[in-house]
Amino acid sequence: MISAASNEIDASTSLSVGDVDWSTLVTPCLVLDSQIMRRNIAVMRAKARSMGWRLRPHMKTAKCLRVGQWLFEPTDENENENRRAITVSTIREAEVFGGAGYEDILYAVSIVPDKVARLMACGRPGAVRVRAILDEESIVDDLSTAAGAAGETLSLLVEIDCDGHRAGISTDQTERIIRLARRIRESNHLQFDGIMTHAGESYGGADHEAIATAADQERLAIEDVATELRRHGIDCPIRSMGSSPTALLGRIQDVSSGQREMTGVNELRAGVFVFQDxxxxxxxxxxxxxxxxxxxxxxxxxxxxxxxxxxxxxxxxxxxxxxxxxxxxxxxxxxxxxxxxxxxxxxxxxxxxxxxxxxxxxxxxxxxxxxxxxxxxxxxxxxxxxxxxxxxxxxxxxxxxxxxxxxxxxxxxxxxxxx
Amino acid sequence: MISAASNEIDASTSLSVGDVDWSTLVTPCLVLDSQIMRRNIAVMRAKARSMGWRLRPHMKTAKCLRVGQWLFEPTDENENENRRAITVSTIREAEVFGGAGYEDILYAVSIVPDKVARLMACGRPGAVRVRAILDEESIVDDLSTAAGAAGETLSLLVEIDCDGHRAGISTDQTERIIRLARRIRESNHLQFDGIMTHAGESYGGADHEAIATAADQERLAIEDVATELRRHGIDCPIRSMGSSPTALLGRIQDVSSGQREMTGVNELRAGVFVFQDxxxxxxxxxxxxxxxxxxxxxxxxxxxxxxxxxxxxxxxxxxxxxxxxxxxxxxxxxxxxxxxxxxxxxxxxxxxxxxxxxxxxxxxxxxxxxxxxxxxxxxxxxxxxxxxxxxxxxxxxxxxxxxxxxxxxxxxxxxxxxx
CATH class of the missing domain: 2.40.37.20 (D-serine dehydratase-like domain)
Known part of the structure; x- marks a missing residue:
């Protein structure tokens, strides 16, 4: 057990001290300073805690079970976090982490019907829950059919585009978002579990203020859409935002507002922070x-x-x-x-x-x-x-x-x- | 057995026909049209033959034993080419192809003493010959010691820089080249087997003429250095040039000159031609x-x-x-x-x-x-x-x-x- 605030050098794991034996490694090879990694993890955990959000780390960077252990290492502050919720970028990651018993796995690349069977095979009723994301109404029926064939219900989040970066439905197309959420709810084998967004444009941020503003935009996109969905009688249990820059440079918000408890962001996704670059x-x-x-x-x-x-x-x-x-x-x-x-x-x-x-x-x-x-x-x-x-x-x-x-x-x- | 000049579409291996079943592949994945690959191989073999040079294909692109089989598939014209000479970019490649019995393996990245043991372990006396390249006199003694510890003699080519691209000794430093060749010959466990060059600057060629000129330059660098070495009583059994552009766009030279039989290029290295891009x-x-x-x-x-x-x-x-x-x-x-x-x-x-x-x-x-x-x-x-x-x-x-x-x-x- 480590303290999340721990910054002290642990000589037995640090590469910045003199007694490391480099001669036995074959070059080129990748070396990981686990002491720095643990510090990075502690910083991000503290940030998520300060926001009152769950951290759903993205495994796309490390793709390593050992790193996963550190991401969910018990600390003084998180003793009750016994459900390991993660984000993955490939079904292969879902297979590996699902196989290792990670309880909640979000595949955060637009799902297509052909991939449903493999993804759902990573889940285990009552033990491992897999989720996918979607921004396209035309495949809802096919997804439901594929999920039904897998004998289960597929948990879906709708992807919201907060900055024109990549995928998702633009926040100005609220009607499309509501229609898609409804279609999912009406499908036999699909379950609407919320919304997510990714502020990819923050990677082009010219300064810290611009990135903090991108984080505001990301948060507001989630709040606005969740509010609108709620107005139409649709609850969003998961309201997820993320990118390492907006997570780390986003402003600390007021988490006490009652309204936000139902519509504000409640989950943070980030990946590269583990190693930084x-x-x-x-x-x-x-x-x-x-x-x-x-x-x-x-x-x-x-x-x-x-x-x-x-x-x-x-x-x-x-x-x-x-x-x-x-x-x-x-x-x-x-x-x-x-x-x-x-x-x-x-x-x-x-x-x-x-x-x-x-x-x-x-x-x-x-x-x-x-x-x-x-x-x-x-x-x-x-x-x-x-x-x-x-x-x-x-x-x-x-x-x-x-x-x-x-x-x-x-x-x-x-x-x-x-x- | 295929004809090296064969260009006809073989429907059972071609991806450009309509009956390919794409549905069983998981995406994203890499597909290889073996018919196109075989055509590319035939073109390069024909070019090497027209120059009177041995082709020593570079396995860095494919890293695949199955592709290797096609590179050395017997044809009408090469029935006597029973010694598979290849180039590799990593010792791992040498291990895999050496393990598969490839007879002559050139590791074409500057060798350092630490890597000698692993490289030489890929060789088998009388069966698999490994070779390395060098442009640095300061490590000759350490290389010899390392080769001796491995119980064998390491075959070395000296790398010549024909265009300022990367590694090698510049052609205007003939004295350094001769000194290095001599040092190798005088070492107990090293053997000087020739020279090699790589016209990497041809990748920046603005037109075909510029690349053909780069090929001329590459060839002349080899000829000039081999001639100079010979003048000092040092033979170069292997005189190797290569890069896919200079190999494919180099001018057909007169191979009948008696002088060139001892000093002209006699070996062609190329890799990416197998797949092209x-x-x-x-x-x-x-x-x-x-x-x-x-x-x-x-x-x-x-x-x-x-x-x-x-x-x-x-x-x-x-x-x-x-x-x-x-x-x-x-x-x-x-x-x-x-x-x-x-x-x-x-x-x-x-x-x-x-x-x-x-x-x-x-x-x-x-x-x-x-x-x-x-x-x-x-x-x-x-x-x-x-x-x-x-x-x-x-x-x-x-x-x-x-x-x-x-x-x-x-x-x-x-x-x-x-x-």
Missing amino acids: LFQSNLGTCSVDDIAVTVLSTVIGHRRDMNRLLIDAGGMALSKDHGTTGQRGTRIDGSPAVDYRYGQVCNLEGQPIGDWKVGSANQEHGLVESSSPIDFDAHPIGSRVRVRPIHACMTSAAHDAYHVWENNDWQRWERFGGW | LFQSNLGTCSVDDIAVTVLSTVIGHRRDMNRLLIDAGGMALSKDHGTTGQRGTRIDGSPAVDYRYGQVCNLEGQPIGDWKVGSANQEHGLVESSSPIDFDAHPIGSRVRVRPIHACMTSAAHDAYHVWENNDWQRWERFGGW
Whole structure:
């Protein structure tokens, strides 16, 4: 049991101390600083608690049962949270976490009839409840038929579009939302359980105020729609919003209002906060020191003639996501977003080396660039560095395990992929 | 046995005919048109033969033993090619292909002493020969020691930089090249077996002439260095060049010159040609119809208000590589390169739908854009499309198998990843 407010360094799990044995790891590989991860989890739990909302963490980033254990580790404050509600991005995730007994699983990508049987097979009556999301009336009958064939009732949330980012029914189409909710309620094998929204546009937030405003917008979208549905006699037990930026930078709201108890947001979804990444640090949702995953890499070449170092982490180990290129955003210290291209290069203790970044990423070569002359002798061929990821979800997906330093040895935490 | 010149459609393996059963596949997934792949392989084999060079295909793209079988399928012309020489980008690939008995394996990423033991464990005296590449004198002694500890001699090629792209010793540093070759020859457990180069800059080629010139440059770099080494009494049995663009668009050279028999290129490495992709089509090394892998995806959302369709292939299934954005290049028909962003959207027969492309790729959502109004009724929720990849190596790596239509059923060809 850890205290949710705990920030102290636990030397037996931290990668920032000197006695970690890096030599036994094969590079490139993914390392996870579990101490930083636990701190990130504690911060998000505290935020959800301060809002009076349930946290339904998104497993799309970690895809790892061991990380799941930490997300639901009992703390002083949550002893009664014995129902593990999670969000997933693939049915494969639902299969794995459902198989591990997670009680409440929301598949947060628009469901289609063909996927109902597999999704519902992840549920177990009275034990594991699976839910899906929907924004399309035309497939309601087919969904109901598919759910009936699976012998159960499928729990559905209607997706609301609060910012034109991706999926969902726009808040200005209230009539469509009500009609869809009614159609679901009238279907034999479907159950309407509420609404959800995702403020994806917050990822383009230029400053913290813009992201806080996106969070307000997300919250108001939920409240307005839930109020309207209630006016039409339709209750929304689940009212879910989420994205790591709006979760972390959203303003603390007044949770005492009686009205909001029935229509206000009551659930928070977020995923990348568990590991954080350079993109998030550029939005100011964290500092670079909060980034829990890095790619361990070996120096494999010196281009002294080009002031360039080659490492064995390329596009395959880092991903080709270079989302900080052209990113708007304001960092936690108020400075503007930095372009790290394919990753920020750190020493083994996790401290950045100058302004080194992976400027280009070929399949198995990372080309490290520096604005000042590289001290090649300090980084001989065969020495190692750690690269902070641009986008933790994509970089983690390139690997099949996290390497976690615990009790003075490396533990391998398996992760999975696929659909 | 197939004829290398065979271009006819084999209906039992082609995905462009109407009787393929798409309904049994779970989306998103990777499908491979083996008929197109075989045609691509035949084209590259013919090119290598016309140059009088051995083809040493790069397995980094496919990472699949079944694809390997096709690369070395006996044909009328190659009955005597019974030694399967391949290139790999990871030691994991060397382990898998070495385990399958491939006789000659070149690990084409700069070797470091820490990796020697694992690499050499892939070899088997008299059966499987592993080779590595090097451009750095400072680690020669450590490499020799590591090879000695493995109880064998490590075959090494020196990497030559012909275009400033990545690794290798520049051709203008001949003295360094000679010194390194000598150091290798003088080492107890190392063997100098030749030189190799990779014209990575050809990927930025503005037109076919520029790529053909890059191929000339690559070839001349090899010839010049081999000639210089020979002048110093050092033979280069292996003289290897490669990249799919320079291989396919390089000019046919005169192979009859006696001098070149000892110093000219005698080996061609290439990988992505097996599947081809949109990036390659923009360089004119192939047409879009030569792209053998696509991602099968389901329509999961209609944004009629935004003229946008949502599919279940996002960044996780397609990769975040958007290399055609800003790409220079001239297509096979002479037209300029097209930006497909995250992929070109085709119908199930593999024909492009208008100018549809995946404009944005969230983790599990692809946002399909079109310059003309989308006919949503023709693409209902639950219907399927196929997405051509920007970069076949990255997209394939996101999946654990190829789905291949053979004998009127889907075959699953396993692929592997990792290091």
